[in-house]
Amino acid sequence: MAQVRTAEPVPEPEGQQAIDLCPACDSPKARLLFEGTDRLYHTTDKIFRVLECGTCGLIRLSPWPSPVELRQYYPSNYWYVPESDATSHLEEAYRRFVLRDHVRFVEQSLVGCGAQGPVLDVGCGGALLLRMLGERGWPGIGLDFSLAAAAAAWRQNNVPVICGSLAQAPLPAGSCAAVTMFHVLEHLFDPVSYLDAARELLHPDGRLVVQVPNAACWQFLLLGENWSGVDVPRHLLNFRLKDMEILLDRSGFEVLRVKHFSLRDNPAGLATSLAPGLDPMARRVRGLAETSRERLMKDLVYFALVVAATPFALLEAACRAGSTVMIEARKTA
Template identity: 30%
Template sequence: MTGGGRGSDGGTPGGAARSVPTAGVGVGVGVGVGGAGLPACPACGTATSAWMSAPGAAYDAGDIDLARCPECGTAVTLTPVPDGVDLHETGDYAPAPPRGATLAAPLLRLFDRQRLRLVRWATGGGSAAAGTRLVDAGAGRGRFVAHARAQGYPLATGVEPTVRGVDAARSRYGVTLQRAGIEDAGRPDGEADAVTLWHVLEHVDDPAAVLDVLHAWLRPGGVLVVGCPNLASWQARLSGRVWFHLDLPRHRTHFTAPGLRRLLDAHGFETVRTVHVLAEHNPYGMWESGVSRLTHRPSYLYHLLKRSAPVNARDLAAVALGTVLIPLAVLAELVAGLCRRGGTVAVIARRRV
């Protein structure tokens, strides 16, 4: 594959690249425009260049165009989100719960424990937890907020834009979330000791504006924990245009770890730790990306579980055959994480005083 660029933290995914049209570029108002009408890199401001196209998440979405930064390796989704498309319809807020939700419950608790360990590491934990003002931005159904409260963070709260998420948080976990977008929440300046942003930043058109808001929420010296896919990962490089974490066109910015750190630095944060070994998304992402080379639709099992893909005998057979690769995928992703090429990363940053 040609094009793209190589950040200092990893390489370029494979896949067939082609030229990308520049008309109708779907970028946010806070993103500048680079050469040939392409957007400037949202992470470092460098002019991007046409990179590749990749399949959209929906069956009828067609291919989605991307541009990539030659400096930090961050990529941008160029194709706008179609009118009337609900970005949450097949995710955490789908009308029906995903298949296998009951079986997945122990895994979800494991994932929440790892998330909270990162918060404890960043804030000191221990007796200080009871007084830590923790805000989960983009809180979904409130699962992490509920877990944090149960584990000694009674002041934990969250902000969530969707009615479905807010209602689910109240009915499932007894958690009341503020219904608002991050930029519209109007929370007091300096109110939070810690803010978490779990796989939200890649979904917004203007990540810089979101970080500015979160910077204002935090007290000086407060910590921000950001989780997002890592385009410099081994699984991204190996799977190319069928990488599980591309999730087009819902993911608008595809960060590398260096790109995300540069963006944080430019908006008043100092990175103190980058974590590459994460249980929540990384092993599954490695496995699903590999199996996607065998299925007609990329990420078929994920979409089947989310009830956004029909039952298809051919793809089911490929998934069944792919189960033998699960141990190899887990081992490969563990090695990737130890080599700082994890499929997703969690970056812990501190607001500068």
């Protein structure tokens, strides 16, 4: 990567604990990729380092914030759900349109495996995806930390949501036809525990579907620290596809299918990397004062950027270097 500065091991800031090992391979060796702050939601001015493990190559935030500190980096309305007004209908139509890749991917997994049971969507937010799957005959349950998201999912999309952690989910072992995790694992201190819990809840023929930003994408190569997929300081880990394959293999999963393009995420991710100040979700979550005319203009410029970014996002995905990867996996024996 162009922005890499070599340093091995990375010198620790004064007064800081010297122990900072790679969570995947325990190696103390690492090189500094860059230093950066929260450029999307502006929750803090604090500077964080992003390191690449010198042994296995896994990219991580360093040092990791404590759970209490990390909570401060999620704005209170991070799980933003639009209110039911005229604009929100247009917004929902757009969200439904761009979610089709996700819906089709999960549906293909369910058709292929033939397992019975609900789809459990971990980190479901307002649960529009589960509503869309339900409309196609695949009932689902959501799981989310946010009570507001759970309430909105029930109120707006009629989807039941468990509020809490996956390991404590009150569901019988082997009961789920699919467990889905879209943009979840990179936010967790211990992704292995979530994969273990998913394995436990899955029907023997069930399918795990995960999606993460792919740190081996062209966008990261070209934009470095400006790539929105790193999302400092909320992404504790930044996986490449091969990191995911190793993690899944160690957690007892076999990868069946990989998709490098997502209409919702890849072009919009590039637009947000280029103009974080225009990202519609970030502007609403930050509660920026905008007249309706300003808001509309910014939304239109952002949308034009998304459209302009689409050919590049398609090209990198066609070369297996898409800015997200969606993976279908099944349990190994």
